[in-house]
Amino acid sequence: MSRPQFSPGQRWISNTESELGLGVVVEQTGRSVTLNFPAVEEQRTYAVTNAPLSRVEYPVGDKVRTTSGIELQITERQELNGCLFYHGTDQHGESLTLAELELDSRVRFSKPQDRLFAGQVDKNNAFLLRVDTQEHLQRHRQSEAYGLLGGRVQLLPHQYFIASQVARRPVQRVLLADEVGLGKTVEAGLIMHQLLFSGRAQRVLIVVPDSLVHQWLVEMLRRFNLRFSILDPLRCVALEAAGEGNPFESAQLVLCSLSFLTGDDERHRAAMDAGWDLLVVDEAHHLGWSEEAASHSYNAIESLAKATPGLLLLTATPEQLGQDGHFARLRLLDPDRYHDLQAFRDEESEYRTISNLVQRLQAEDVRDQLRDAPELLASLEHYLGETALAPLRAELEDGDIVHLVADAIASLLDRHGTGRVLFRNTREGVQGFPKRELYRYPLVQPEAYADVLVDTNLDAVLHPEAGFDDDWLDWDPRVEWLCEWLREHRADKTLVICARKNTARALEKQLRLFEGVKAAVFHEGMSLLERDRAAAYFADEDDSAQVLICSEIGSEGRNFQFAHHLVLFDLPLNPDLLEQRIGRLDRIGQRNDVQIHVPYFEQSPQAVLLNWFDLGINAFKRNNPAGQALFQQFAPALRELLLCYDDAQLQQLLDDTRHRADELLEQLQAGRDRLLELNSCQPEPAARMIEHVAEASRSLELASYMERVFDLFGVEQQTHGPDSMVLHPGNHMPVSSLPGLPEDGITATFQRTLALSREDMQFLTWEHPLVSGSMELVSEGEFGNTALCSLKLPPLPPGTLLLEAFFTLRCTAPRALQMQRYLGQHSVRLVFDNNGNNLSGIIAHGHINKLAERVGRRTAQSLVSHARPQIAEMVERAETLAATQDEQVREQARARADELLGAEIVRMRALAQVNPNIRDEEIALLEQQLEQVRAQIDLVHLELDALRIAVVE
Numbered sequence: 009m010s011r012p013q014f015s016p017g018q019r020w021i022s023n024t025e026s027e028l029g030l031g032v033v034v035e036q037t038g039r040s041v042t043l044n045f046p047a048v049e050e051q052r053t054y055a056v057t058n059a060p061l062s063r064v065e066y067p068v069g070d071k072v073r074t075t076s077g078i079e080l081q082i083t084e085r086q087e088l089n090g091c092l093f094y095h096g097t098d099q100h101g102e103s104l105t106l107a108e109l110e111l112d113s114r115v116r117f118s119k120p121q122d123r124l125f126a127g128q129v130d131k132n133n134a135f136l137l138r139v140d141t142q143e144h145l146q147r148h149r150q151s152e153a154y155g156l157l158g159g160r161v162q163l164l165p166h167q168y169f170i171a172s173q174v175a176r177r178p179v180q181r182v183l184l185a186d187e188v189g190l191g192k193t194v195e196a197g198l199i200m201h202q203l204l205f206s207g208r209a210q211r212v213l214i215v216v217p218d219s220l221v222h223q224w225l226v227e228m229l230r231r232f233n234l235r236f237s238i239l240d241p242l243r244c245v246a247l248e249a250a251g252e253g254n255p256f257e258s259a260q261l262v263l264c265s266l267s268f269l270t271g272d273d274e275r276h277r278a279a280m281d282a283g284w285d286l287l288v289v290d291e292a293h294h295l296g297w298s299e300e301a302a303s304h305s306y307n308a309i310e311s312l313a314k315a316t317p318g319l320l321l322l323t324a325t326p327e328q329l330g331q332d333g334h335f336a337r338l339r340l341l342d343p344d345r346y347h348d349l350q351a352f353r354d355e356e357s358e359y360r361t362i363s364n365l366v367q368r369l370q371a372e373d374v375r376d377q378l379r380d381a382p383e384l385l386a387s388l389e390h391y392l393g394e395t396a397l398a399p400l401r402a403e404l405e406d407g408d409i410v411h412l413v414a415d416a417i418a419s420l421l422d423r424h425g426t427g428r429v430l431f432r433n434t435r436e437g438v439q440g441f442p443k444r445e446l447y448r449y450p451l452v453q454p455e456a457y458a459d460v461l462v463d464t465n466l467d468a469v470l471h472p473e474a475g476f477d478d479d480w481l482d483w484d485p486r487v488e489w490l491c492e493w494l495r496e497h498r499a500d501k502t503l504v505i506c507a508r509k510n511t512a513r514a515l516e517k518q519l520r521l522f523e524g525v526k527a528a529v530f531h532e533g534m535s536l537l538e539r540d541r542a543a544a545y546f547a548d549e550d551d552s553a554q555v556l557i558c559s560e561i562g563s564e565g566r567n568f569q570f571a572h573h574l575v576l577f578d579l580p581l582n583p584d585l586l587e588q589r590i591g592r593l594d595r596i597g598q599r600n601d602v603q604i605h606v607p608y609f610e611q612s613p614q615a616v617l618l619n620w621f622d623l624g625i626n627a628f629k630r631n632n633p634a635g636q637a638l639f640q641q642f643a644p645a646l647r648e649l650l651l652c653y654d655d656a657q658l659q660q661l662l663d664d665t666r667h668r669a670d671e672l673l674e675q676l677q678a679g680r681d682r683l684l685e686l687n688s689c690q691p692e693p694a695a696r697m698i699e700h701v702a703e704a705s706r707s708l709e710l711a712s713y714m715e716r717v718f719d720l721f722g723v724e725q726q727t728h729g730p731d732s733m734v735l736h737p738g739n740h741m742p743v744s745s746l747p748g749l750p751e752d753g754i755t756a757t758f759q760r761t762l763a764l765s766r767e768d769m770q771f772l773t774w775e776h777p778l779v780s781g782s783m784e785l786v787s788e789g790e791f792g793n794t795a796l797c798s799l800k801l802p803p804l805p806p807g808t809l810l811l812e813a814f815f816t817l818r819c820t821a822p823r824a825l826q827m828q829r830y831l832g833q834h835s836v837r838l839v840f841d842n843n844g845n846n847l848s849g850i851i852a853h854g855h856i857n858k859l860a861e862r863v864g865r866r867t868a869q870s871l872v873s874h875a876r877p878q879i880a881e882m883v884e885r886a887e888t889l890a891a892t893q894d895e896q897v898r899e900q901a902r903a904r905a906d907e908l909l910g911a912e913i914v915r916m917r918a919l920a921q922v923n924p925n926i927r928d929e930e931i932a933l934l935e936q937q938l939e940q941v942r943a944q945i946d947l948v949h950l951e952l953d954a955l956r957i958a959v960v961e
């Protein structure tokens with residue numbers, strides 16, 4: 009191969025770093041050549057023999073620019089001492105000559121043909137990777153599961169149903185209220201991931217109780233690759249001291265505790281000033297509210313919620329502070345809809361009717377029912393409107409009504425009932441949870457408690473040990489029972505929950521110091537770090553604590569499902585708190601039946617509670633959806649009994665409670681709960697969504713794609729296990745780094761099941777930062793957009809040139825508009841020969857791939873240089889032909905936008921007539937969105953994305 013000839017003053021461009029712009033040869037000494045790159049003010053020295061450089065020579069007819077802004081149309085070219093001089097006319101028609109040294113260095117050859125003519129011919133493999141990347145990207149962006157693939161989670165239908173429903177709305181404001189432990193954090197993570205991945209949200213603030221800050225941090229990172237920054241007082245002070253300004257602006261994804269956010273007005277103001285796209289509030293039942301007075305934290309969140317477009321509230325016990333509190337949280341989500349508490353209370357009376365209607369529509373003989381019972385159609389008309397029902401009426405005799413009935417059901421659920429903002433799945437609905445078993449341990453009440461238990465203070469009678477120093481540990485039989493129980497179950501991890509921190513502290517000390525039990529404690533008096541350490545000590549597999557003793561704060565949000573023994577050292581008064589406690593173990597991931605152990609004193613207040621929870625509302629074995637309502641109703645009688653035990657009265661209370669529980673459960677099942685269930689997870693769409701995700705997550709396809717990426721980007725791979733590998737940045741990578749691949753490498757797998765059991769491994773999906781970042785690098789830069797090969801194709805005479813050109817839709821709209829939804833899968837492949845023949849339908853891509861032979865870079869460059877006029881002509885032909893399809897593509901896109909967004913607007917307007925549950929803002933946003941989408945569609949056109957020249961031999 010001939011050595012390239014370098015002369016000072018010549019212009020060359022780097023094949024691997026085209027962003028450097030045009031380089032100028034400064035000097036050649038022996039075997040090396042030095043170039044200056046004025047655009048970036050950098051110098052590079054290369055070995056002459058293999059410098060990755062291409063000589064830049066503009067042909068006659070091209071237009072070039074100088075550093076001083078002159079534009080020259082080249083009419084003649086001359087060479088002197090190895091350097092070129094261009095003659096031509098400038099933009100004012102003046103003739104002039106300029107040396108190549110004067111050319112503007114900021115030139116970038118990014119268009120495929122420009123790069124090709126500048127001698128930048130990529131490897132065939134790179135070209136193929138680019139073509140495939142575009143195809144994968146298009147398919148992925150149009151997938152229903154777009155944005156929902158990146159989670160390291162099991163594919164649970166109820167979660168994906170909610171996430172897809174919420175993410176597809178123009179405004180995300182919902183209450184995620186699944187029962188305890190059903191995965192609300194994961195649902196919120198899926199929604200956040202979708203919004204962030206699609207660019208619809210950039211700034212997210214998560215607000216959680218103190219005790220859950222770290223758990224959220226870890227869950228978001230581990231499950232969704234979302235890196236949140238924790239803000240706490242220490243970090244705030246550090247940021248402020250470093251002059252970093254508003255600490256809430258120090259990161260896009262911020263996580264903080266409710267007490268931190270609301271504890272200081274200044275801080276709250278800073279959070280308001282920072283501005284967010286999405287606010288997430290966990291354990292939202294803490295935001296106390298009544299018609300008379302709202303709590304400080306409620307007000308603080310309310311002002312943030314008003315200033316933030318998206319709002320996700322999470323609570324498993326929405327009615328823990330009563331129905332008013334529930335109303336108040338719905339009011340945060342949609343103040344226009346939920347403005348009147350009384351009206352909200354009255355609405356419940358409609359649920360049963362709606363639910364009945366749905367049930368009748370779901371019946372197998374629905375046609376007969378509709379035909380024979382005119383009041384059914386009338387009722388439907390009342391709720392859905394005459395126009396909406398007209399098609400159903402018309403088809404009733406013998407038409408196909410399956411879809412019309414399904415639409416009617418969907419509309420009823422959508423427009424009436426419990427509404428769009430509330431999602432609540434139950435264990436019964438989700439299924440597959442282990443059983444819960446209750447073990448009672450009656451003990452004899454110690455003498456010392458006799459006085460305390462007749463106190464008039466409820467708190468005192470429920471926690472009699474509170475009135476004593478630590479000496480109660482010596483004679484309270486619950487302590488001895490606990491020690492004995494733990495001794496007998498040394499191999500079992502056990503969670504102990506009690507109400508008070510002092511009780512927890514004392515118990516832990518006793519077990520650790522005097523009984524030799526490996527114990528940890530978790531209470532509100534400890535720092536966050538201490539609490540997380542304690543939880544980790546309990547969770548560890550080796551050398552860990554057998555028992556964790558928590559005060560009530562440990563009963564919320566934490567994940568302890570690796571244990572299945574729960575000791576309730578005392579019982580809380582509120583059934584929702586009891587459910588929260590049991591929910592620490594009875595949650596997704598629990599593999600055993602949950603064993604609940606309750607030591608109690610016979611005929612004591614705790615015995616009353618135990619009986620009421622167990623025999624009255626059956627709250628140990630399952631969550632009672634009427635629990636809160638029953639508690640509200642029977643609390644006075646219950647309190648009376650707690651303060652003054654009476655066996656007969658207890659029996660009466662239990663009978664009354666059971667009776668009322670049956671009634672309420674029947675009502676709820678027929679009304680609210682049935683509607684919630686239908687709205688929160690519709691089995692068919694949920695199953696379809698899981699299919700989409702599973703289909704889009706097929707690991708083989710991704711693995712073979714990434715194999716090529718690693719190969720071309722010089723990533724070092726080592727096998728780690730049968731389905732896993734270790735990846736490291738290699739020494740010869742063409743880019744400085746790959747997103748998502750740190751210096752010290754990662755262990756990764758494409759297998760979901762493996763990723764779920766091995767947290768140390770990264771789960772590579774189409775949405776993992778390493779994958780999506782690589783795809784962006786390939787598709788948005790110049791990577792692989794030119795190639796040249798030779799081939800034998802007998803019918804074509806040797807010397808024939810073929811152009812294989814790939815066009816993709818060019819759309820520079822903001823990502824948030826998700827234009828791909830409307831644009832369809834548009835890429836165009838055209839093949840021309842140098843005689844102007846269109847061979848697109850004759851010579852397939854795979855055909856060329858099969859026959860293609862490699863051509864060395866220098867040969868390719870010289871071929872291109874010689875054939876430049878023919879290639880330019882073929883490119884022009886292809887571009888002209890592609891341009892004829894632009895308007896058709898735009899037409900289709902407009903139609904699709906109208907179909908998707910326009911129909912949604914019409915539907916929302918119709919809904920708003922009968923259901924105030926629709927916010928005006930949502931409709932206005934949709935209209936605005938449609939306008940923006942249409943304006944962007946007008947600018948869409950097919951653009952040459954990559955080309956390959958094939959020379960027939």
Ligand SMILES: Nc1ncnc2c1ncn2[C@@H]1O[C@H](COP(=O)(O)OP(=O)(O)OP(=O)(O)O)[C@@H](O)[C@H]1O
Pocket residue numbers: 160161162163164167186187188189190191192193194195323324564565566567591592595596597
């Ligand atoms: N799809 C999933 N795949 C794997 N694990 C999951 C999935 N969903 C939830 N989990 C796990 O189940 C447990 C409960 O989930 P999560 O904490 O999201 O529930 P929650 O409804 O927020 O609970 P709580 O009501 O106690 O706040 C967690 O350990 C979580 O990591």
